[in-house]
Amino acid sequence: LALRRQASQDPLTGLLNRRGFMERCVTAPKQGALVVLDLDDFKQVNDNLGHRAGDELLVALSQRLRHCCCEEVRLGRLGGDEFVLLLPWPSEDPRTSHLARQCIDAIATPFELPNGEAAVGLSMGIAAIRPQDDFSTALARADQAMYRVKRSGKRGFHIAQPSGQTLLDQDQVSERGLYHRTGI
Numbered sequence: 001l002a003l004r005r006q007a008s009q010d011p012l013t014g015l016l017n018r019r020g021f022m023e024r025c026v027t028a029p030k031q032g033a034l035v036v037l038d039l040d041d042f043k044q045v046n047d048n049l050g051h052r053a054g055d056e057l058l059v060a061l062s063q064r065l066r067h068c069c070c071e072e073v074r075l076g077r078l079g080g081d082e083f084v085l086l087l088p089w090p091s092e093d094p095r096t097s098h099l100a101r102q103c104i105d106a107i108a109t110p111f112e113l114p115n116g117e118a119a120v121g122l123s124m125g126i127a128a129i130r131p132q133d134d135f136s137t138a139l140a141r142a143d144q145a146m147y148r149v150k151r152s153g154k155r156g157f158h159i160a161q162p163s164g165q166t167l168l169d170q171d172q173v174s175e176r177g178l179y180h181r182t183g184i
Contacts (some may be wrong), residue, residue, distance in 0.1 A: 010077040012055055013062035021076035021084055025135045032129050033091035036142040037065070037103065039081035040121035040154040049115040057111050057118050064106045068099060084139070091128040091159050100124050100157040108155075121155035128160070 008020025016024060025034075039061070046054040058081065065083060069075055074086040089095055103122060110119040125146025129138045145160040 013059055013077050015062055015083075016074070016076035018076070018078045021074070021078070021086070022135050024074055024076075025086060030129060030131045030133065032089055033087040033093075033096055034127050034129055034135075034138045034142045035085040035087065035096075035100070035157075036078075036125045036139065036146045037083040037085065038123050038146055038150070039107075040123055040150075042081040042120055045118045045120065049113060049118060053113045053115045053118065056113050057120070060111050060113075061107065061120075065103060068102045068106050073099070084142075091126050096126060096159065097157075100126065104155065104157065123149040123154050124157035125149065126157060126159045 008016060008023060010017040042054065042057075045057055058077075062075075062077065062083070065075055065085075069085065072088045076084045076086075078084050085099075087093075087096060087099070103124065107120060107122045110117045123146050125142040125144065125148070127138050127141035127145060141160050145158040148158045149156045
């Protein structure tokens with residue numbers, strides 16, 4: 001039991017790792033939404049403050065994310081500076097946008113680390129889990145939505161359309177869920 005838990009848990013943050021998260025998703029109902037979260041400017045923290053500071057930031061980040069998530073939301077670390085959430089409600093549900101904004105705002109406050117202060121942002125991609133999806137398919141769509149945010153200025157989230165389409169014109173973007181935190 002201890003070995004199994006160890007194999008599915010991230011040793012740094014204590015969150016589910018990729019393997020553990022995937023195992024949980026297989027047993028989860030085929031509904032809800034998958035959210036991929038990636039830190040913006042994390043490489044600068046490692047380069048300027050060192051990898052130990054980067055690790056400390058990841059631990060503090062995971063604690064802030066835990067505070068944003070309710071009990072029904074599963075949180076995991078895919079690796080590096082990439083995290084994932086499994087939501088039990090649809091991507092179009094207002095709780096999804098609310099949670100995404102909460103996470104972005106929680107990360108906006110700089111992290112106090114022993115070697116200095118670190119300011120990072122969060123880019124998030126959200127995709128509905130469709131009945132025909134396996135974990136990899138839903139993850140790829142959420143990842144694609146997250147990279148759309150990265151390309152359009154970072155520090156925000158995008159909700160992929162149920163069809164998987166993420167290429168929206170600028171007028172549709174604000175209506176469909178591309179949110180950027182301002183004032184950073």
